[in-house]
Amino acid sequence: MEFICRKLGLVAAPKLITKPAIHSWRQPLRVLRQPRQWNSAVRTAASSSEIPAIQLRDYQEECIQAVITHVGEGHKRLGISLATGSGKTVIFTQLIGRIPPRNTLGNKTLIIVHRRELVEQAYRHCRLAYPNHTVEIEMGNRVASGYSDITIASIRSLTSGDRLSKFDPQRFKLVLVDEAHHIVAPTYRTALAHFGLGEKSADSPILVGVSATFSRFDGLKLGAAIDQIVYHKDYTDMINDNWLANAMFTTVRSEADLTRVRNDKFGDFALGSLSKAVNTTKSNDITVRAWLANAVDRKSTLVFCVDIEHTKQLTDTFRRYGIDARYITATTPKVERDGQLHKFRDREYPVLLNCGLFTEGTDIPNVDCVLLARPTRSRNLLIQMIGRGLRLYPGKKDCHIIDMVATLDTGVISTPTLFGLHPDEVLKDATAENLKEKNFAANQDSPAAKEPPPSSEVESDLSEIKLTFTKYDTIYDLIHDMKSEKHIRSFSNNAWVRIGDNKYILSEGSGWLTVEHRDYPDEGSTQYSVHHVVVFKSAEGTKQYSRPRLIASVDDLETAVRAADTFASTHFKALYISTRQPWRNYTASDSQIRFLNAAKIREGNIQQGDLTRGQAADLIIKLRFGSKKRFAAKRKQRAKYDERIHHIQELRRRGEVKVGPVEA
Structure with a gap:
């Protein structure tokens, strides 16, 4: 038992008290029969001395309290962002005992995962934490009754055939989703909709999704299932605290x-x-x-x-x-x-x-x-x-x-x-x-x-x-x-161009997208915003520009770019924005060279073979959106740096001792 507690990241503390399962008299008679022995676990004979003592880590208790606070405020679809190794399953199991029944029947919990190893891991944790509760698995040929206190289900099995239908949404108080960055996949959406969690609803269980990587590759979709992240602790926090x-x-x-x-x-x-x-x-x-x-x-x-x-x-x-x-x-x-x-x-x-x-x-x-x-x-x-x-x-x-x-x-x-x-x-x-x-x-x-x-x-x-x-x-x-x-292009296939210290642009004939970064020192936070501007012609035929429309506002650059790229995929032509277009590797055109030389962005003229067409296009975008001063500052800065390096090299050369004549 000591080994199991150590695996869960737990240390000695007062014993955990759990309530036995309570079944309504209105429940069908079949629930009174013991489910298949290979699927159900009930340790009713366990004495209090056999129940492992549990003390949560500080951040685990903070996390649980954050969930409880938001639930008390009426929120239903919550996310927890925790680094791998933080004991997410421990938090899961503790939440089961902390979330009250939603009605006279709604006292059951469903845990949804997507891998066999996660099913078995959650099963072991729940057996340990709630020895007097029935715990069942819905996975493969292991079929749950639908009436156990806690059910751990693989998402594939849960949404296979009619297996989902036996779970009465009114009997559930809590739906927990592990590795919740998968939560907007079609199978998860099907399962959540069954429990009334496809959208905000006052008449639904509580949904809590946990993930170490709470983002989607496209940067836009998690809000379809999770309304807000209520707690975050990343790797650096965990390492700093020696967890x-x-x-x-x-x-x-x-x-x-x-x-x-x-x-x-x-x-x-x-x-x-x-x-x-x-x-x-x-x-x-x-x-x-x-x-x-x-x-x-x-x-x-x-x-x-x-x-x-x-x-x-x-x-x-x-x-x-x-x-x-x-x-x-x-x-x-x-x-x-x-x-x-x-x-x-x-x-x-x-x-x-x-x-x-x-x-x-x-x-x-x-x-x-x-x-x-x-x-x-x-x-x-x-x-x-x-x-x-x-x-x-x-x-x-x-x-x-x-x-x-x-x-x-x-x-x-x-x-x-x-x-x-x-x-x-x-x-x-x-x-x-x-x-x-x-x-x-x-x-x-x-x-x-x-x-x-x-x-x-x-x-x-x-x-x-x-x-x-x-x-x-x-x-x-x-x-x-x-x-x-x-370096924005390390995670985007589109031709993003940096036009300011904290601003990037993706431009096409119909308009452009910007990603801009701002720090808020008083709040200790950083924000990346994505805006869209549309180019159109007025009745007189002159070019007009719409006001910037906010597309997304997030905490990190990658998510902002994913959101912008997803938007661009349906509003811009890939021919003009993708870095993978063959034309970008052609030699820069005469008109591009003339434009760049007229801008005097470097000493001497740019020659035909100096740039590709894509590189020239990027430079022109920089110039059109106000980067000329930055070019000049960078050139001046680089000249100073080169001068300093040359001076250091000259001092080193003078200090060298060689066999042979000494320089006069």
């Missing part, structure tokens, strides 16, 4: 060519196409050599691959180097999968490879290295993969995240772009204090603070392959080492 392990990051250039990789319907890379690009002898060799160079002393490395074939080939590469590496995929038989996972948890072998299995819900706290061998455009997926290594474990100082980055101009989300760095940034060891000082300097107004930083690349020549990587020692270093410009 999660720290992380150090290394990026390694895999040299994989992603330029021809297709997108799937969600905007991420299509797996089959991605596998062909990544699963090559060279890339796999670089991946294993990068691990040998950076993490050979790590005891438990979890590797994320693209697909089954990539998993097998990369495993073989590890083994050719004499490393005991094993793999698990969705096709691995359950008994074998559980056995391999058990041995990995016991550190019987150092490297476990998988594809698509352990991004959510799996608790492997001993992981002290995560190797990201699959590129992605999904910020959520990247955070989920990194989160697998941040749980605390005895003797574990931190988790080393090794990110195999490819051609970043194709929109890959990597650890640099995740935390606001240039997509070509390569990371290697730097202390937290050094980088915090660097971040402080970057935010000062002095010219020196705004100088372009020198390259921090480190090369390691292992045999015939040269690896290029850079590290940060802590997650704080990575987050706080911010460049002066967010």
Whole structure:
């Protein structure tokens, strides 16, 4: 029991008191029959001394109180944003006992998840927390009665056939959704509509969705199911409070060519196409050599691959180097999968490879290295993969995240772009204090603070392959080492152009979209707003512009861009806004060159072959929307920087001592 409590992140405290299930006399007689033994769990014989003592962490109690407060104010559809490893399921189970019945019948709870591992995890938690309640599972051939106190259901089974119909919405007080970033998928929408939660309603259960990555790739849709986020605690908060392990990051250039990789319907890379690009002898060799160079002393490395074939080939590469590496995929038989996972948890072998299995819900706290061998455009997926290594474990100082980055101009989300760095940034060891000082300097107004930083690349020549990587020692270093410009195209396929220190524009003949950032120091918050302006002709034939219309207002740049891109996909022509259009690679036209030279944005004239047509178009947009002064300031700043570097180099040259004649 002590082991179970430790797994849940719980410590000793006063005993938890739960009420036995109460059934109405109006309930059909069939509910009085004991459900199938393999599906129902009731521990009515448990004495109070057998019930584990539970004390919530401070933030867990804060989170629960935030939910209760909003419920008391009449809110029904709530979201909780918590980092992986924060004990979301513990909060789930505690909410069950804290939310009062909604009516004389409505005292039941439904927990909806989307993976088998999450179903079983929630089942174990509920059994532990509520030994006197009936707990049933709706998944596969395990069929719930519809009348248990707590039902844990996989979303696929719940919405299959007529299985949803047996759950009477009036009998439920609470619907909990784990990994709630999936909540606007059609299956979830079907389930929520059944319980009257498809839209705001006074006559519905309480809905609470929990996720570590509370955003959608398109940036717009979560509001269809969640009305407001009531609590947020991210990775940095958790690490700072010592609830999660720290992380150090290394990026390694895999040299994989992603330029021809297709997108799937969600905007991420299509797996089959991605596998062909990544699963090559060279890339796999670089991946294993990068691990040998950076993490050979790590005891438990979890590797994320693209697909089954990539998993097998990369495993073989590890083994050719004499490393005991094993793999698990969705096709691995359950008994074998559980056995391999058990041995990995016991550190019987150092490297476990998988594809698509352990991004959510799996608790492997001993992981002290995560190797990201699959590129992605999904910020959520990247955070989920990194989160697998941040749980605390005895003797574990931190988790080393090794990110195999490819051609970043194709929109890959990597650890640099995740935390606001240039997509070509390569990371290697730097202390937290050094980088915090660097971040402080970057935010000062002095010219020196705004100088372009020198390259921090480190090369390691292992045999015939040269690896290029850079590290940060802590997650704080990575987050706080911010460049002066967010590289917006690392997570958008559209031709966003920066026209101000905090403003970006996506322009087309019919109008434009802007994403603008503002800080509110008094409130300690940041806001990104998306506005749309329409271009039209007046009755006299002159060009007119509409007032900017607010499209979205969010807390982070990526979500703002996703929202704007989703809007643009239905209002703008891809021919003019997509960075993937062939015309952007053509040589700049004569008219573009004439326009740019007339603007005098550089010393001397721009020649025909200096720019592509896309680059010229971006520069023209910058000029038309007021960036000429910024060009001049940047040019002046760069000249000062070059002069300073030249002076330093001259001093170094003078200080060199060489065998031979001394210069006069």
